[in-house]
Amino acid sequence: MTTKRPFTWGAATSAFQIEGSGEIGQRGTSIWDVFCEIPGKIAGGANGLRSCNHVSHYRDDVALMKALNLQGYRFSISWPRVLPEGTGTVNQAGLDFYDRLVDELIAADIAPYVTLYHWDLPQALQMKLGGWEHPDTARHFADYSRLIFDRIGDRVSHWFTINEPWCVAYFGYFNGAFAPGVQDRRRGFQVGHQLLRAHALAVAAFRAGGYRGEIGINLNCEFMYPASDTIDDRDAAQRALIDMAGWFGDPVWFGDYPNEMRSAYGDLIPQFSDEDQKLVKQSIDFIATNYYFSDLVSAAPGENPMGYIRRSDPNRPKTAMGWPIVAEGLESLLIWLTQRYGNLPVYLTENGMAKENEIVEDGFVHDPERIDYIRTHFESARRAVEKGVDLRGYFVWSLIDNLEWAHGFAKRFGLVHCDFETQVRTIKDSGLWYADWIARGGWNAIESPQHLDSNSAGERESCMES
Numbered sequence: 147m148t149t150k151r152p153f154t155w156g157a158a159t160s161a162f163q164i165e166g167s168g169e170i171g172q173r174g175t176s177i178w179d180v181f182c183e184i185p186g187k188i189a190g191g192a193n194g195l196r197s198c199n200h201v202s203h204y205r206d207d208v209a210l211m212k213a214l215n216l217q218g219y220r221f222s223i224s225w226p227r228v229l230p231e232g233t234g235t236v237n238q239a240g241l242d243f244y245d246r247l248v249d250e251l252i253a254a255d256i257a258p259y260v261t262l263y264h265w266d267l268p269q270a271l272q273m274k275l276g277g278w279e280h281p282d283t284a285r286h287f288a289d290y291s292r293l294i295f296d297r298i299g300d301r302v303s304h305w306f307t308i309n310e311p312w313c314v315a316y317f318g319y320f321n322g323a324f325a326p327g328v329q330d331r332r333r334g335f336q337v338g339h340q341l342l343r344a345h346a347l348a349v350a351a352f353r354a355g356g357y358r359g360e361i362g363i364n365l366n367c368e369f370m371y372p373a374s375d376t377i378d379d380r381d382a383a384q385r386a387l388i389d390m391a392g393w394f395g396d397p398v399w400f401g402d403y404p405n406e407m408r409s410a411y412g413d414l415i416p417q418f419s420d421e422d423q424k425l426v427k428q429s430i431d432f433i434a435t436n437y438y439f440s441d442l443v444s445a446a447p448g449e450n451p452m453g454y455i456r457r458s459d460p461n462r463p464k465t466a467m468g469w470p471i472v473a474e475g476l477e478s479l480l481i482w483l484t485q486r487y488g489n490l491p492v493y494l495t496e497n498g499m500a501k502e503n504e505i506v507e508d509g510f511v512h513d514p515e516r517i518d519y520i521r522t523h524f525e526s527a528r529r530a531v532e533k534g535v536d537l538r539g540y541f542v543w544s545l546i547d548n549l550e551w552a553h554g555f556a557k558r559f560g561l562v563h564c565d566f567e568t569q570v571r572t573i574k575d576s577g578l579w580y581a582d583w584i585a586r587g588g589w590n591a592i593e594s595p596q597h598l599d600s601n602s603a604g605e606r607e608s609c610m611e612s
Contacts, residue, residue, distance in 0.1 A: 156218030174230025192554035303359030401427030440475030
């Protein structure tokens with residue numbers, strides 16, 4: 147099978163998870179730095195001050211990407227590294243770091259895919275304004291975005307404004323599991339609203355500035371399967387999809403929240419002004435989604451405003467995150483998003499599997515379960531393409547083991563193993579498998595190996611230090 151348009155095979159990371167505070171262009175404090183200091187919030191008491199120290203090892207890491215045959219690399223800019231106070235004085239050393247990273251990627255023939263916000267809000271804006279609850283934060287985000295467009299926009303053609311706004315609002319404000327740790331549903335919906343305004347204002351700046359390329363927002367979605375074939379459960383599964391994907395997907399395409407959400411949540415859902423509605427409507431050039439698993443949904447009137455309950459399928463194997471492995475859910479989700487949002491081009495910007503206690507043995511990391519996870523999800527995506535989904539790129543999460551937010555360093559998603567003490571990098575068997583998949587043509591590969599023989603896998607960059 148061949149794709150009709152150019153396709154990118156890549157991997158993804160985010161700034162706070164891999165960069166470290168950094169000797170190069172040391173960054174300002176983010177809300178996640180503060181959250182990490184709260185006892186009990188982060189597994190093992192971990193923080194992002196060192197992690198993979200990517201700011202010092204970025205050249206080595208780009209060399210690893212080249213060894214993996216990556217065609218694209220999705221990474222995020224740290225807002226507090228560029229603007230330590232969120233506004234005002236620019237940290238030129240921080241901005242220079244991203245300039246060099248982009249140049250290094252282009253020299254390696256790897257296309258940069260840039261996310262402007264992956265959860266690390268400058269703490270100064272949290273203190274001064276109350277963070278994303280304040281309308282001015284959206285305006286400051288647009289100013290910051292314009293700064294980044296001006297600096298690297300001549301070499302970057304693929305932009306994402308905000309990663310997983312659902313997680314920012316839900317985990318940051320509904321249940322408080324993520325920074326800044328608030329537990330207030332009304333405030334969470336307000337945060338979601340301001341994230342949409344921030345996205346729309348940044349896109350307006352991008353389009354008005356005549357910058358090249360395309361821009362969108364990263365949604366996180368699971369597909370929702372009805373727990374039974376009853377009409378009630380089928381309807382509940384659709385409501386659950388709308389409650390998650392539609393919360394942020396509908397406004398950026400249709401210009402407003404889904405009617406089902408407005409009816410269920412009432413005045414908890416903010417209203418767009420006429421001006422904001424014009425800005426947010428069709429403020430995406432493509433659909434971008436992250437996918438890890440799917441759930442079963444049952445109708446449950448009165449259980450919550452939308453009247454459903456989600457649960458994992460107990461018969462499915464699970465990843466180290468406790469997420470059920472449902473590869474076919476990716477096909478279902480890609481088709482659902484395409485049908486709902488105008489048959490736009492689609493990027494799968496995160497997909498991967500966490501494991502625990504992965505160790506390096508004689509220079510190798512054996513992770514056949516991850517190879518199987520990735521392979522079956524590739525097959526699921528291919529079926530969606532065969533059914534008309536215009537998939538343009540697939541980014542495995544993640545390039546390298548990193549700080550997995552509240553889970554600390556215990557959950558390893560990487561194609562590359564990182565020893566967080568020594569900073570030694572080792573390509574895992576899954577990374578070698580992926581490199582082979584890309585080299586053999588990806589979708590066009592006649593046959594894809596189930597596993598790699600570690601003793602005959604070819605050249606391996608087992609240890610890269612600087």
